[in-house]
Amino acid sequence: MSDELKRRIESRRATIDGELVALSNRLHDDPELGWQEHRSSAAVAGVLAAHGFAIEQPYLGLETAFRATFGSGPFVVGFLAEYDALPGLGHACGHNLISAMSVGGAIALAEIAGETGISVEVIGTPAEEGGGGKIELLERGAFQNLDFALMAHPAPVDVAEARPFAVAHWHVRYDGKAAHAAAYPERGINANDAFLIAQLSLSLLRQQLPAGVRVHGVQTRGGEAPNAIPERTEGRWYVRAETMEQLLDLEARVLKCFDAGALATGATLTVTPESKHYAEMRTDLEAQELYRDNAIRLGRDFDVDPVAATMNRASTDMGNVSQIVPAIHPYIGVGGDASNHQPEFAEACVGRAAEQALRDGATALAWTALDVALRRMDATFPPRAE
Secondary structure, three states: OHHHHHHHHHHHHHHOHHHHHHHHHHHHHOOOOOOOOHHHHHHHHHHHHHOOOEEEOOEOOEOOOEEEEEOOOOEEEEEEEOOOOEOOOEOOOOHHHHHHHHHHHHHHHHOOHHHHOEEEEEEEOOOOOOOOHHHHHHHOOOOOOOOEEEOOEEEOOOEOOOOOOEEEEEEEEEEOEOOEOOOOHHHOEOHHHHHHHHHHHHHHHHHHOOOOOEEEEEEEEOOOOOOEOOOEEEEEEEEEEOOHHHHHHHHHHHHHHHHHHHHHHOOEEEEEEOOOOEOOOOOOHHHHHHHHHHHHHOOOOOOOOHHHHOOOOOOOOHHHHHOOOOEEOOEEEOOOOOOOOOHHHHHHOOOHHHHHHHHHHHHHHHHHHHHHHHHHHOOOOOOOOO
């Protein structure tokens, strides 16, 4: 029975291939930043509405979030869609493909939802790139009804298990006092010096940080003129760790480096979180293996260079969803030498290889959702791995 259902799912997906590619290309050509994805979220929801999904938008008070639902079965599958782009880089993380794969998988699975006891949802989740849209939705009650959540993320190569870091995002600001750098330097408080001291302190701290911890950022404002003592400097900094527990332990040590800049110069420090903390991914290991088997059946190759397979250790607010809902977040390869967050990767997220990844990803996600639903409704699927 399962093979016949999978054939029907794949056939249904094939009938909408043109729509899926058009959706992906539309998002790619019109990138919008987090919390501003009005055209993108409307486009994604619009394709689902055209195929019989009921749309709730805005969703839970978030203007660029939506929830699309189909069916009334007891087992609820949630496909997650991301569509925010990167400042200056567009869709260099491939969120155009994420949305199109989730839409394709959901529409294909809806083909057999009624006879299998499955309800299908697509949740449009804004601001993944640092804004924590899924965390905001979680705190407003989203995802609580799901029995299984899934999405696939573009990458250079196929990797079944995502291992994202937990991460904290900060906006850092120093306020000093302006003065003429040549005539009255003693009257100034140099906010740029404060940032330099903080960055030197962070560089020294890295020697004592555990393996796997990442501390990185950019200074977005350093001053306005070389002959004026900078009165304000700003930057954006991330701290990543293997687990949320480790992240919370390390935050105080990292913040002391920024305190050092203020202490040494007399500037005033303000650290503002840009989002709530992203958690590490808690992968449903059995579902992950089902995805891997389904992707191999479609011709995907997981026998890749071990170094390439570990390249995509970034962070995602999907980790927070996975803490409360059984979930997977596999990577699907689009080929080439570029990696995520490079301009060349944005180029790789359209074209022939990207379209093949879109077709395979949509089908593999739908097949995996079917496998998980049938096994769990039969009470033969083991509980999620702890």
